[in-house]
Amino acid sequence: MTVPAGPGAGSAARPVPRLYAYGLLMRAAVKSQLQYRGNLLFGLAGGAAFQGVGLAFIWVVATRFGAVGGWSMTEICLLYGMRLTSHGLWVVPGNQLYFLDVTIQTGEFDRYLVRPTGVLPQLLARGIHLPVFGDLVTGLVILTGAAWQLGVPHSAAGVLYLVLALVGGAMVEGAFQIGISAMCFRTLSNRSLRVLVDSVMNSFGGYPLKVxxxxxxxxxxxxxPVAFVAYLxxxxxxxxxGDLHVPLWAACAAPGAGPLLLWLAHRLWRAQSAHYSSSGT
Structure with missing residues (x-):
């Protein structure tokens, strides 16, 4: 049975704006998790510990060789903190995308189609995974400490560029994950590919790519596009x-890649969702 994938299909109710619906659903998901404070603390600690292991490995390498690709450990901490903060800005609101396969295979996705709002906001707000907050908090702590040690950014324009870079990096990662997930409407399952891309982002995003x-x-x-998340x-x-492997203008314009890729990913999502077929369960 093929189910129309347009938002609000089969419902006569007035459509609810996507962002408003997402806000309401996410607020409810967060409130439900805050009822278990101990679980929240363990989740934060778990996320921070997982990301801290990656930084510790880079520290060992930098200690052994003095620098990595000509970057000092403090500079690498800035890079690592930017990448991890951007990852957190994406994965906190978008972690439920990893469960798209489950919603399709169990028929849960069918329910999203008959509600008077967009299906993607409903999917993203179906729940919350607590350890991802640890990613965001850890990234902000590392970034703040490294920026203070290095004295960057040096001006208000630099602060603005840093903020745009963090948001743009989150959009790059989110766009790539949404684009890959969109193919799930044809294949029914590609979670392993999304996990692989996430692993590549985490494994290589914290190193100067010149190595x-x-x-x-x-x-x-x-x-x-790992380079556009934080390295550039x-x-x-x-x-x-001047040491990067792209022209200066491309490095400076790196934050702009996020909105462009996210727009393309959303168009791909809408195009591929038209091929959704209900599992019938």
């Missing part, structure tokens, strides 16, 4: 734009 060979840098810039903006803030 990798040319083909790897190309892949991590133009195929899986961090290079601009640190005055290292």
């Amino acid at each position: 990798f060979p040319g083909p790897a840098r190309f892949v991590l810039t133009f195929l899986v 903006p961090a290079g601009v803030l640190l005055g290292r734009a």
Whole structure:
């Protein structure tokens, strides 16, 4: 049975604005989790510990060799903090995208189609995964400490660029995950691919990409856009734009890649959702 994927299909109720519906549903999800304060604290600690292991490994490498790709440990902390903060800004509101396969296979997705609002906001607000808050908090702590040690950004314009870079980086990661998830309407399951991309972002996003060979840098810039999440903006803030593997204008414009990719991902989502077929369960 093919179910129309348009928002509000089969409902005569007045459509609810997507952002308003998302806000209401997310507020309810957060309130339900706040009833268990101990679980929240353990979730934060778990997320922070997981991300801290990655930074500790980079610290070991930097301690052994003195620098990584010519970047000091403090500069790498700035890069790592930017990447992790952008990851947190995306994964806190968007973590439920990882469960798209389950909602399709169990028929839960059918319910989203008959409600008078967009299906994507309903999916993203179906619940909340507590450890992701640990990612965001850890990223902000590392970023703040490194920025204070390095004295960056140096001006109000630099602060604005940093904020735009963090939001843009979150959009880049979110766009890539939404775009991959959109193919699930045809394949029914591709969670392993989304987990793989998330692993690539986490594994390589905290390193200066100049440590990798040319083909790897190309892949991590133009195929899986890890460089646009934090590496290129961090290079601009640190005055290292001349050392990057892209032109100066491209590095400075890196935050703009996020809105563009997110727009393209949303269009792909809408196009692929038309191919959704109910599981009948």
